[in-house]
Amino acid sequence: xxxxxxxxxxxxxxxxxxxxxxxxxxxxxxxxxIEDAGIGxxxxxxxxxxxxxxxxxxxxxxxxxxIADYAGLAxxxxxxTRVEAACASGGLALHLAVLSxxxxxxxxxxxxxxxxxxxxESDVADDLLASSVDRKWEAIxxxxxxxxxxxxxxxxxxxxxxxxxxxxxxxxxxHANAVHNPxxxxxxKMTLENVLSSPLVADPLHVLDCSSIxxxxxxxxxxAAEKARKYTDSPVYVKASAQASDTISLHDRRDIxxxxxxxxxxxxxYQMASLDPSHIDLAEVHDSYTIAEIIAIEDLRFFKKGExxxxxxxxxxxxxxxxxxxxxxxxxxxxxxxGATGVRQVVEIAQQxxxxxxxxxxxxxxxxxxxxIGGTGGTAVVHIFSR
Amino acid sequence: xxxxxxxWREQESRYNLEGTRCSNCGSFFFPPRSLCPKCRRxxxxxxxxxxxxxxxxxxxxxxxxxxxxxxxxxxxxxxIELDEGTRMLSEVICEPAQISTGMRVRxxxxxxxxxxxxGIIYYGTKFVPA
Numbered sequence: 001x002x003x004x005x006x007x008x009x010x011x012x013x014x015x016x017x018x019x020x021x022x023x024x025x026x027x028x029x030x031x032x033x034i035e036d037a038g039i040g041x042x043x044x045x046x047x048x049x050x051x052x053x054x055x056x057x058x059x060x061x062x063x064x065x066x067i068a069d070y071a072g073l074a075x076x077x078x079x080x081t082r083v084e085a086a087c088a089s090g091g092l093a094l095h096l097a098v099l100s101x102x103x104x105x106x107x108x109x110x111x112x113x114x115x116x117x118x119x120x121e122s123d124v125a126d127d128l129l130a131s132s133v134d135r136k137w138e139a140i141x142x143x144x145x146x147x148x149x150x151x152x153x154x155x156x157x158x159x160x161x162x163x164x165x166x167x168x169x170x171x172x173x174x175h176a177n178a179v180h181n182p183x184x185x186x187x188x189k190m191t192l193e194n195v196l197s198s199p200l201v202a203d204p205l206h207v208l209d210c211s212s213i214x215x216x217x218x219x220x221x222x223x224a225a226e227k228a229r230k231y232t233d234s235p236v237y238v239k240a241s242a243q244a245s246d247t248i249s250l251h252d253r254r255d256i257x258x259x260x261x262x263x264x265x266x267x268x269x270y271q272m273a274s275l276d277p278s279h280i281d282l283a284e285v286h287d288s289y290t291i292a293e294i295i296a297i298e299d300l301r302f303f304k305k306g307e308x309x310x311x312x313x314x315x316x317x318x319x320x321x322x323x324x325x326x327x328x329x330x331x332x333x334x335x336x337x338x339g340a341t342g343v344r345q346v347v348e349i350a351q352q353x354x355x356x357x358x359x360x361x362x363x364x365x366x367x368x369x370x371x372x373i374g375g376t377g378g379t380a381v382v383h384i385f386s387r
Numbered sequence: 388x389x390x391x392x393x394x395w396r397e398q399e400s401r402y403n404l405e406g407t408r409c410s411n412c413g414s415f416f417f418p419p420r421s422l423c424p425k426c427r428r429x430x431x432x433x434x435x436x437x438x439x440x441x442x443x444x445x446x447x448x449x450x451x452x453x454x455x456x457x458x459x460x461x462x463x464x465x466x467i468e469l470d471e472g473t474r475m476l477s478e479v480i481c482e483p484a485q486i487s488t489g490m491r492v493r494x495x496x497x498x499x500x501x502x503x504x505x506g507i508i509y510y511g512t513k514f515v516p517a
Contacts, residue, residue: 150447
């Protein structure tokens with residue numbers, strides 16, 4: 001296996017992009033990444049597109065070929081593959097793109113993530129989220145995605161004394177970070193009181209504990225590391241790329257407050273990179289709900305199990321804290337266009353490692369991690385990057 | 388409109404809480420499994436009708452839900468550990484303040500939803516405080 005590097009990144013703004021279609025945003029992100037890499041489109045040998053549900057959001061399947069076509073690449077007949085693992089589709093697209101270069105099969109590939117969610121009513125979008133869990137044995141009984149995370153939160157609170165305030169602090173921190181992210185859907189600060197006084201969605205989670213429905217796309221260009229310096233002075237190296245799965249249903253988990261898919265993926269990733277959690281300077285984690293960030297920072301071993309809430313409360317995950325988490329604003333403030341999120345996280349880490357993150361820059365960032373999950377943790381994808 | 392087959396084929400499980408068990412290792416499965424994760428191909432899966440009693444592992448009261456999941460909010464969901472040892476998710480019919488972790492519950496037969504105004508109504512298991 002050979003080492004792989006990111007040589008270009010691009011993202012659209014995330015939010016309600018009513019004037020833009022699915023293919024518009026996919027092409028916009030892809031072109032930005034290709035321009036950033038300083039290569040020609042004809043140099044791209046394969047495309048991997050993460051997307052959860054174009055079939056139901058925009059009634060369009062076969063989006064691998066569609067994206068390649070509207071990116072002007074139809075004449076090159078490159079392999080174009082759509083990848084799906086619910087909200088982890090983006091991370092998984094990158095994983096497969098990395099494997100394709102690491103194996104030597106391709107030299108230069110693009111990994112993208114895209115979701116167009118606002119062409120359906122929010123009610124339909126909310127229902128679609130439930131297809132990332134077990135439709136037949138969870139959703140049919142009334143389970144929604146937030147209701148399952150709420151049940152994780154209930155046990156975490158009982159067992160580890162995690163509080164609603166600590167969960168709200170995740171949202172407050174991430175919104176404060178997003179003020180400085182021009183691509184984020186929400187760029188305004190909020191207070192603990194704002195979160196705690198927002199309506200309950202599924203007790204104990206409030207509306208402002210949840211990430212939002214959004215449109216968006218992101219893309220990265222990868223090539224063999226030995227060729228990266230030909231294109232850029234600031235390549236970002238892929239030190240680890242790992243994926244793991246777990247039971248689709250929350251009720252079948254070994255421990256409802258631990259995502260074993262994350263635990264296994266990150267264990268592989270740390271081994272692959274010969275690193276441990278103390279080496280990581282910053283991370284973009286999957287905060288689809290505030291409790292999800294608390295569970296993630298424990299499962300990624302930045303904090304001991306049960307200490308994610310108190311660590312958040314004490315500011316250890318803020319920019320300037322011990323391990324800055326979600327300097328972009330996370331899913332919470334950037335918005336969460338399902339299939340786009342896993343690639344958007346990588347764009348953020350790449351910008352941070354290159355020192356291009358402006359006012360949200362984590363000082364001396366050398367090693368960054370991304371963590372992307374599907375559903376309630378049926379899939380987890382973890383990547384580690386270095387500059 | 389979905390076909391009726393997808394509800395019909397699950398009738399025994401939905402109406403009568405029929406799951407499966409592995410007669411090799413003794414594990415119980417609800418929702419039913421046709422392959423034992425522990426014994427894999429060495430296992431022998433047989434049908435098993437659950438007693439329908441258990442206790443609440445965790446719970447939430449849902450205040451906002453999409454229209455097409457057929458529920459009037461608020462409603463309360465729980466992960467229930469059946470007395471045979473397997474876990475399932477279902478609705479617990481009670482006041483939000485009434486439920487607690489460890490509460491004993493028993494299965495009842497209730498309407499789960501319907502496929503639109505002209506579609507079929509489907510039924511299954513919910514729980515009530517025991």
